[in-house]
Amino acid sequence: MKKSSLLYLPAAAVALALTVSSCSNTRFLKEGETLYTGATIDIVNDTLSKKEKSNLKDALKDQLRPKPNSSFLGLRPQLYIYNITKEPKKEKGLRNWLKYKIGEKPVLLGDVDREFNEKIIVNYSENKGFFNARASSDTISKNRRAKVAYTLKPGARYFISNVTYPKDSTVINAEIQSIKDKSFLKTGNPFDLDVIKAERERIDEHLKDKGFYYFGADNIVVQADSTVTKDPKVELIIKLKDNTPQLAKEQFTIDKTIVFPDYNIADAKLGKYGIPYNTDSVEVIDDLYIIDPENKFKPKIFDRALYFDKGDLYNRKDHNLSLNRLISLGVFKFVKNEFIVSDSLNHKFDAYYLLTPRPFQSLRLETLGKTSSANYTGGEVNLNWTHRNLFRGAEQLKGAVYGAFDVQVGGPKDANNIIRVGANAQLSIPRIVAPFRFESSSAFVPRTNIELGYEYLSRTGLYTLHNFNTSFGYLWKENERKEHNLKVLDVTLVAPQNVSDKYREQIEGNPAAGIPANPSLQRVIDKQLIFGPAYTYTYTNTMLPKKNTVYYKGSVDLAGNIAGLVTGANAKEGSQKELFGIPFSQYAKMEHDFRYYRKVGDKSSIASRVIAGLGYPYGNSTTIPYVKQFFVGGSNSIRAFRARTLGPGSYDPRVQNASFFFDQSGDIKLEMNLEYRANLYKFLNAAIFADAGNVWLVNEDPERPGGKFSGDFFKEMAVGAGIGLRLDFSILILRLDLAMPLRVPYYAEDERWAFDRIDFGSSAWRRDNLILNIAIGYPF
Numbered sequence: 001m002k003k004s005s006l007l008y009l010p011a012a013a014v015a016l017a018l019t020v021s022s023c024s025n026t027r028f029l030k031e032g033e034t035l036y037t038g039a040t041i042d043i044v045n046d047t048l049s050k051k052e053k054s055n056l057k058d059a060l061k062d063q064l065r066p067k068p069n070s071s072f073l074g075l076r077p078q079l080y081i082y083n084i085t086k087e088p089k090k091e092k093g094l095r096n097w098l099k100y101k102i103g104e105k106p107v108l109l110g111d112v113d114r115e116f117n118e119k120i121i122v123n124y125s126e127n128k129g130f131f132n133a134r135a136s137s138d139t140i141s142k143n144r145r146a147k148v149a150y151t152l153k154p155g156a157r158y159f160i161s162n163v164t165y166p167k168d169s170t171v172i173n174a175e176i177q178s179i180k181d182k183s184f185l186k187t188g189n190p191f192d193l194d195v196i197k198a199e200r201e202r203i204d205e206h207l208k209d210k211g212f213y214y215f216g217a218d219n220i221v222v223q224a225d226s227t228v229t230k231d232p233k234v235e236l237i238i239k240l241k242d243n244t245p246q247l248a249k250e251q252f253t254i255d256k257t258i259v260f261p262d263y264n265i266a267d268a269k270l271g272k273y274g275i276p277y278n279t280d281s282v283e284v285i286d287d288l289y290i291i292d293p294e295n296k297f298k299p300k301i302f303d304r305a306l307y308f309d310k311g312d313l314y315n316r317k318d319h320n321l322s323l324n325r326l327i328s329l330g331v332f333k334f335v336k337n338e339f340i341v342s343d344s345l346n347h348k349f350d351a352y353y354l355l356t357p358r359p360f361q362s363l364r365l366e367t368l369g370k371t372s373s374a375n376y377t378g379g380e381v382n383l384n385w386t387h388r389n390l391f392r393g394a395e396q397l398k399g400a401v402y403g404a405f406d407v408q409v410g411g412p413k414d415a416n417n418i419i420r421v422g423a424n425a426q427l428s429i430p431r432i433v434a435p436f437r438f439e440s441s442s443a444f445v446p447r448t449n450i451e452l453g454y455e456y457l458s459r460t461g462l463y464t465l466h467n468f469n470t471s472f473g474y475l476w477k478e479n480e481r482k483e484h485n486l487k488v489l490d491v492t493l494v495a496p497q498n499v500s501d502k503y504r505e506q507i508e509g510n511p512a513a514g515i516p517a518n519p520s521l522q523r524v525i526d527k528q529l530i531f532g533p534a535y536t537y538t539y540t541n542t543m544l545p546k547k548n549t550v551y552y553k554g555s556v557d558l559a560g561n562i563a564g565l566v567t568g569a570n571a572k573e574g575s576q577k578e579l580f581g582i583p584f585s586q587y588a589k590m591e592h593d594f595r596y597y598r599k600v601g602d603k604s605s606i607a608s609r610v611i612a613g614l615g616y617p618y619g620n621s622t623t624i625p626y627v628k629q630f631f632v633g634g635s636n637s638i639r640a641f642r643a644r645t646l647g648p649g650s651y652d653p654r655v656q657n658a659s660f661f662f663d664q665s666g667d668i669k670l671e672m673n674l675e676y677r678a679n680l681y682k683f684l685n686a687a688i689f690a691d692a693g694n695v696w697l698v699n700e701d702p703e704r705p706g707g708k709f710s711g712d713f714f715k716e717m718a719v720g721a722g723i724g725l726r727l728d729f730s731i732l733i734l735r736l737d738l739a740m741p742l743r744v745p746y747y748a749e750d751e752r753w754a755f756d757r758i759d760f761g762s763s764a765w766r767r768d769n770l771i772l773n774i775a776i777g778y779p780f
Contacts, residue, residue, distance in 0.1 A: 024143075025076055025106065026143065026145060028083040028106070029108075029144060033108050033110070033144075034108060034109040034110075034141060034144050034145065034146045035069075035106060035107070035144060035146070036066070036068050036107045036109045036111060036112055036148075037068050037147045038148075039064050039117075039147060039150060040147065040149045041057050041060050041061060041149075041150045042151045042152070043056060043057060043154065044151060044152065044153045045153070045154050047157070048154075048157075059124065059128075060124060060150075063117075063120045063121065064117050064120065065116075065117065065120075066107050066111050067107070068107050069107050070104060072681065076104075078102065078104040078681055079103070081102050081103040082099055082100075082104050083106070085098045085099040086099075088100075102682070109146045109148075114137045114148060117148075118135040118136065118137055118150065119135075121133075121135045121152055122135050122152075125152060125154050127194070128157075128190070128191070128192055129157045129234075130154035130156075130157050130158075131155070131191075131232075132154075132155035132156070133152060133153065133155060134152075134153045135151065135152050136150070137149065137150045137151070138151075156232040157191075157232065158191045158226060158233060159188060159189065159191065159232065159233055159234070160185060160187055160188065160189050160233070160234060160236060161187065161228060161231075161233035161235050162235045162236070163183060163186070163235075163236050163238070164236070164237045165177060165180045165238050165239070166237065171249075172249045173240075175206065175207055176206075176207075176238075179202075179203070179206050182202075183202075184202060196222050196236075197217075200222070201217050203220055203238075204216060204217040204219075204220070205316065208314075208315075208316035209315050210251065210313065210315075211252050211253065212248065212249070212250070212314075213252045213314045213339060213349070214248045214252075215249070219240055219241055219248055220238065220239075220240060221240070222236055222238050223237040223238075224236055250347045251313060251314070251347060252341075252349050253312060253313050253314065253346075253347065254308045254310060254311065254313075254314065254349070254350075255310065255342045255343060255348040255349060256310065256342070257287070257288050257289065257306060257309075257351045257353070258291065258350060258351070258353070259288065259289065259291065259302050259306075259352075260291050260292075260353065260354050260355060261290065261291075261292050261296065261302070261332075262292055262293075262294060262296055262297075262357060263336070263354040263355055263356050264356060265356075275340070283299055286303055286309075287309065287310040288303055288306065295392075296389070296392065297389070297392055297393070298392045300393065302353075305326050305329065305445065307321050307325075308322065314339075320443070321441070321443050322353075323335055324444070325444070325445050326353065326355065328445045329394040329445055330358075330388060330396060330430075331358060331394040332356060332357055333356050333358040334355070334356040335355055336353070336355075337351070337352065337353055337354070338351075338352040338354070339352075340352065357389075359388075360389045361385070361386065361387050361388070362385070362386050363383070363386075364384045364386075365382070365384075366380075366383075367379065367380070367381050367382075368380050378404060378405045378406035378407055378418075379404065380403070380404035380405075381402060381403050382401075383400065383401050383402070384398065384399070384400045385398070385400070386399075390427070393429070393430070394430045395427065396426075396428040396430075397425065397426070397427050397428075398425065398426045399423070399425045399426075400425075402420075402421070402423070403419075403420070404418075404419070404420040405418065405420070406418040416461050417460045418457065418458070418459055419456075419460065420456070421456045422455035422467075423454055424451065424452065424454070424469075425451070425452050426449060426451045426452075427450045428447050429447060430445045430446075430447055431447075431448065432446050432448055432474055432476070433448040434448075434474075440476060442477055442478055442479060443477075443480075444477035444479075444480075446475070446476035446477075447474065447475045448472075448474055449471070449472070449473055450471070450472050451470060452470045453468070453470070454466070454467065454468050454469075455467040458498075461502060462500050462503040463496055463497070463499045463500065463503055464499075465494055465495070465497070466494070466496075467492070467493075467494050467627075468491075468492070468495075469490075469491065469492050469493075470490075471491065472487070472488055473486050473487035473488050473489070473490070473534075474488070481539055481540060481541050482538070484537055485538075486533070486534075486535050487533060487534040487535070488533055489531065489533065490531065490532065490533065490534050490557075491529075491530070491531040492528070492529075492627065493529055493530075493582075494526075494625075494627060496526070496527065499525050503521070506518055507519055507521045507522050517703070519703050520701060520703045520704060523625075526626075528582070528585060528625045528626075528627065529579060529580070529584045530559050530560070530625055530627075530628065531563075531584065532558045532559035532561060533558055534555065534556065534557045535555065535556050536556075537552075537553070537554050539551070540552070542597060548596070548598050548599075549596075550594070551593075551594070551597075552592070552594050553592075553593040554591070554592045554593070555591050556590045557588075557628070558588055558589075559584075559585050559586060559628075560584045560585050560587070560619065560620055560621070561588075563579065563584055563586070564577075564584075564586040564618075564620045565619075569619045569620035570619065571583075571619070571621055572622060576620055577620055583620060583621075584620055585620070585621050585624070585625045586617065586618060586619035586620040586621045587615055587617040587618065587624050587625075587628070588615070588616050589613070589614070589615035589624065589628060590613065590614055590615075591611070591612070591669070592611070592613070593609070593611050594609065594610050594611075595607065595608065596609075603678060603679035604677060604678040604679065605676075605677050606677070607673075607675045607778075607780065608673065608675070609671075609672070609673040610671070610672050611671040611672075611693070612670055612671075613630050613668065614667070614668050615628065615629065615630070615667045615668070615698070616698055617667070617698065622699060623667075624667050626665060629665035629667060630665065630695045631666075631695065632644075632646045632647060632694060632718075633645050633646045635735075635737065635773035636775065636780070637691070637693070637779075638671065638692070638718055639737050639739040639771060639773050640691065640719075640720020640721065640722065640740050640771055641720060642771065644663040644664055644665070645663075646664060646693075646694055646745070647664050647666050647694045647695040647707065647718075647745070648664060648666040648694070648696050648704060649666075649694065649696045649706045649707045649708060649709070649716045649745065650706035650707075650745050650746055650749075651664070651704040651707040651746060652706075652746035654746070664695070665695065666694075666697055666707070667695075667697050667698040667709075668695060668696040668697070668698065668709050669693070669695045670693050670694065670713070670717075671691070671693030672693060673690070673692075673780060674690050674691075675687050675688070675780075676688045676689070677726075683727055683728045683729055684726075684728075685726040685727075686723070686724065686725055686726070687723065687726065687737070688723055689721065689723075689737070690719070691719070691721070692717050692719045693718060694718050694745055696708065696716075697709065715745075715749060715752075717743065717745065718743060718744065718745050719741070719742040719743035720742055720743075720771075721740065721742055723738055724736060724737035724738065726778070732776065733776065733777050733778065735773070735774070735775045735778065735779070736772065736773070736774055737775070737779075738772050739770075739773065740754075740771070741754055741769055742754050742755070
């Protein structure tokens with residue numbers, strides 16, 4: 001009975017919503033007012049295909065003004081909120097926020113200028129080649145609601161019959177002629193004003209790269225002649241305007257490059273173009289003039305960042321490259337550039353760089369609260385200090401100390417809390433420090449990173465771990481999409497302390513107390529020495545305004561390979577070697593994270609992710625170090641299962657003492673996620689998602705039967721699904737995901753799908769199977 005009653009809830013909710021909407025927004029209208037509900041467009045044309053009509057119709061709708069009040073499932077909740085909220089007496093407060101921030105003022109039929117919209121429709125159609133377009137409109141009203149029906153008769157579409165670039169003897173014309181074969185304007189294509197604008201921009205961009213600094217796209221005119229034939233065709237002629245300034249036709253070269261690295265517009269005595277008068281204390285390095293009276297910066301950093309040399313032809317790419325590299329140094333708050341003519345006869349100008357430094361040192365205190373799907377709640381305090389110009393070469397030194405605690409609530413009575421205290425430091429040098437020469441033409445300055453860190457972790461009543469880490473490596477970006485991070489050496493030392501009898505009992509077992517032995521837990525408290533190189537490659541175009549975007553991150557981690565080869569280590573045959581009295585780890589590990597995002601509407605998208613990882617121990621190791629293994633489950637993984645409680649394979653973690661929480665790990669990982677995201681209104685977003693995956697072991701572990709990877713791995717995939725709400729406040733995204741397991745890999749093979757066990761009416765089932773994840777940001 002409880003189950004069936006749930007079926008009526010959605011229907012009841014819909015009925016309630018319809019009842020609210022029937023208390024229609026129109027009852028709030030004044031006498032003579034009519035609510036505007038939108039527009040329709042009918043295109044009368046026999047030559048256009050159904051798809052062409054649909055595309056044209058969608059584009060025309062975007063041009064119409066005003067837009068009607070936003071709606072959701074046919075309702076207009078924001079308009080309703082506006083209507084029922086009384087006029088606020090103050091400009092601030094809850095009532096003002098509800099009425100004017102959440103609510104929407106009604107859009108009335110009287111706000112619609114039909115004649116103006118008809119002109120917009122005709123103008124847009126003509127820009128797309130429908131030169132004889134005509135538009136009309138009519139109003140359809142009912143029950144104090146009205147929509148406007150527009151009719152467009154576009155006529156025949158004009159196509160390009162020929163494209164001509166007239167020749168002359170000037171240098172600038174020669175440059176235009178050299179790129180005309182790559183024109184966006186092609187014979188046989190429809191006339192399109194947007195394509196014409198793109199062609200002008202293309203020519204302008206090329207000329208800027210050839211020294212024509214003062215040229216602009218507006219200096220190009222595209223003449224269209226539709227009288228050449230009786231057919232709907234048009235001939236295009238691309239040339240310079242007759243009134244193009246002579247300065248725009250001249251190629252300029254660089255004379256001097258002058259840098260003011262301590263520029264402050266509030267303090268400087270400025271001359272023409274905002275250039276400071278004071279040019280004392282000039283230091284010249286390779287024809288680069290540095291004016292830095294207080295000697296705050298080493299001149300060499302500007303020689304590496306700036307790409308213009310004396311006598312170079314001006315180039316827009318080098319111009320932007322220099323500015324981007326100065327910004328990516330991270331030490332300048334503002335970067336300003338001016339080109340001033342120094343020799344008009346020989347077409348030379350000086351390049352001035354006016355740089356305003358950021359404060360060299362900063363101190364920031366961060367506090368945060370957090371909760372996890374493993375029933376842990378806690379907080380963290382971070383104190384961060386940064387010096388952005390440590391040795392006067394834009395070197396950044398970052399230091400941090402932190403403390404954190406995690407308390408398990410709502411779990412077992414004797415659950416163990418976690419305390420973490422640590423400190424770390426990173427020195428980032430804006431160049432590649434190496435015995436070889438490294439040249440980069442990227443807009444991003446390559447960096448050499450040196451890191452050192454220590455963390456004290458106490459799992460109260462169980463054990464303490466001291467974690468030391470240091471690394472040396474390089475970070476560089478080819479462009480805004482591709483990034484490389486190579487750690488030439490990454491060293492981790494984990495040393496245990498204060499291991500309790502209670503924890504050792506879990507390892508060795510206690511039959512009298514019903515505690516089974518679990519030797520695999522010994523790996524958590526083993527001394528671990530991990531060293532070797534690691535490389536990560538990241539590609540993303542998610543910052544681009546495209547319908548489909550991707551993100552990929554691939555990593556390779558190699559540990560102890562040379563040491564294992566030199567010493568002849570072979571742990572499987574009992575020949576395990578030690579360094580400083582600690583067996584060093586030897587393994588190869590790789591992981592691939594691929595994400596695909598597709599927009600399916602103005603306010604909705606589909607996000608998907610596949611993660612595949614493999615770690616293979618060999619030589620001096622039979623297992624991968626615990627801290628380097630894979631885990632699944634939790635708020636950013638398979639959300640229907642608590643953090644790190646899945647796997648490996650079909651192993652059932654419930655055979656362990658239920659009052660003792662352990663992380664389940666594996667050497668192989670496969671995870672897949674699919675999520676539909678939709679904006680309900682303003683900052684409120686919703687999601688429907690499904691997750692699947694698991695981890696497995698490379699070698700058989702007698703203590704975790706069913707954990708080894710096999711050809712039947714797909715039968716051991718965990719599956720979960722759920723719904724979520726996301727509150728997007730721009731600077732913060734609060735995420736709430738409610739998930740439940742659909743397939744549990746550690747059940748009997750014919751009982752793994754959970755549909756027969758779903759019982760929403762059971763409080764015990766809800767407690768054990770409905771997992772609420774509260775997190776910050778999107779899961780992927």
